[in-house]
Amino acid sequence: MKLALIGYGNVGRALARLLRRKNREFPFTITGIHTLRHGTAVDPAGLRDDPPFGPRLASIEEFLDAARADAAVELTTLNPTDGEPAIAHIRAALARPMHVVTANKGPIAHAYGALQREAAAAGVKFRFESAVMDGAPVFNLWRYVMPGVKVLGFTGALNSTSKIVIETMESGGSFAAGLAAARAMGITEGDGAFDIEGWDSAAKTAALANVLMEAGTTPQSVSTRGIARLTPKRTQEIARQGKTVRLISRARHTASGLSLRVRAEVLDRCDILACTPGTSNAILFHTDLMGTFGTVSISPGVDQTAYGVFSDLVDLSRGAGSP
Template sequence: MRTLKLALLGFGNAGRAFAKILEDKRPAIRETMGWDILVTGITTGSRGSLYAAEGLDLQKAWSELEEKGHFEQSNRAYSTMTSLELVETGEYDVIVEMTPLNIFTGEPASEHLRKAMERKKHAVTANKGPIAWHYKELKALAEKQGVQFYYETTVMDGTPIFNLKDETLRFCQVTEVSGILNTTTNFVLEELAKGKAYEDVLQEGKKLGFVEADPSMDIEGWDAAAKVTALLNVLMEADITPDQVERTGIEHITIEDIKAAEENGKVIKLLCQGTLEAGQVKASVQPTLVEKGSLLAAVEGTSSVVQITTDLMGKLTIIEHDPDLVQTGYGVFSDVLRVVKNFV
């Protein structure tokens, strides 16, 4: 039985969802793949850290966090280790980067990945920042160091977009990418169309968990810009950053705009798009009128969609219907399984 050791940077909702899937599937992984997967370290920003080279008790870890709000100092594995210290000194085979997003720099998540790969460790990230800001550099470093680098969770939770391109669309050139990638703006636009006041919609969304305490990154289109940048960097080798996306959010959309669209048989969606023009990839995020009854118009609530146009397979559409944390956790899990499958 071979052993793969993971170090988890961040243990929020997605991290705990991943840990629960891993713990549930460990017996099947042992039986079918001949590998045991252990977690040796977990770091958080303010709730403490855990480290044990022989492997942590994951159920105890998530139970402490969910019941107490922090790791207990009485835990034998309790540590004051920071994320960077774990990256640089910990014992692990794969770093799993799940720290909070810095949408304007991609740091310190990118530095965590760099330092891990410099140690010849494999890397998985659920953080879109590194893919939006430093993808070309990180990909080159992974190739130089001979390590694997995966990031399926960064755009549409566990939906296999990057895996699809890698495994089943080989030698296809992607010429265009478009989609609805931000669920907050989808929710807000739909609720405004029901005649609700903007502030009331935001408050309702916060209560339901659809809207962040500070929704500006979503409303102003920054989250969508980071997601479409990540897609274009991987699928079209765009080598762009979110600040190069032509970006318009929904903060100036009024009920009058929505009513006018409806009178013309249309709805407003925040559409992400990337096209290849004269050898250059052009990216945009902007409110767009789409026909009622069209596929894009039918994407509602927390669902999202991406359309990929290729030279050999035409246009492919992938819809993720009302995801929850299980899908996000599975995205990380699927990347870890790819490391296991290709481990040398």
């Protein structure tokens, strides 16, 4: 299967490494790479490792036509406000028609339903396992493993930056020191406000609700409060009671419809959503047939994000039957 990569940063490069490592068993070929500032590289016969980049082609359409790939892999920077230009990139690929895989949660949080319909109309697949919890199975779990089970709601500790800030304050550091530590670990988007004010969690909540609960929502419709008002003093008081704080995403059905919210919640230290270390994430699904169960990912990094993209590509290359 031939691949056109849109975006070649941390995840794009990790994916290229993974494809090289598994090439014998899974023979994918990268025929094009398109970036914002580094330019474009194209060879329909297959690019060599670490290819030289020429000038940036003028449009995404020109790039996709030149790369002549079977699938586009959208790995550009997240735009939490409206998911663009990633949504336009995905639409251009679906229109060719090419399969699309993305790790970018913006398009799933803002335009999932429309993009899935466009993919179906074009007879191609649209996949996004890494958009929430990297390569740990979340979306593909529901696509393949749980026939007949309905998701009634979910509860997740899905933001790493807030957790590092809280852990730093619990051990005597300042809010700013916690944020600096998270930034040094490379897990914080931009200036960190996006994580601290809860918008990263809101985008993940909207993405999960759109895919698993057909919510047709956006991050702006998630009731969101972050951890900005949390202080070291309050955090330490809570810690002395054997508890901690986590930024929690919740989805549940209520009498007035689907409730989606992000809040800093006080949890027992042994709560499953509180006890995973460092950058780990956890989500619990509340279901009709399987009660409550979940997925945990311990200290994921960019290689696990790349794996989620890879798993989607393998699925497509095998002629994935489900939408």
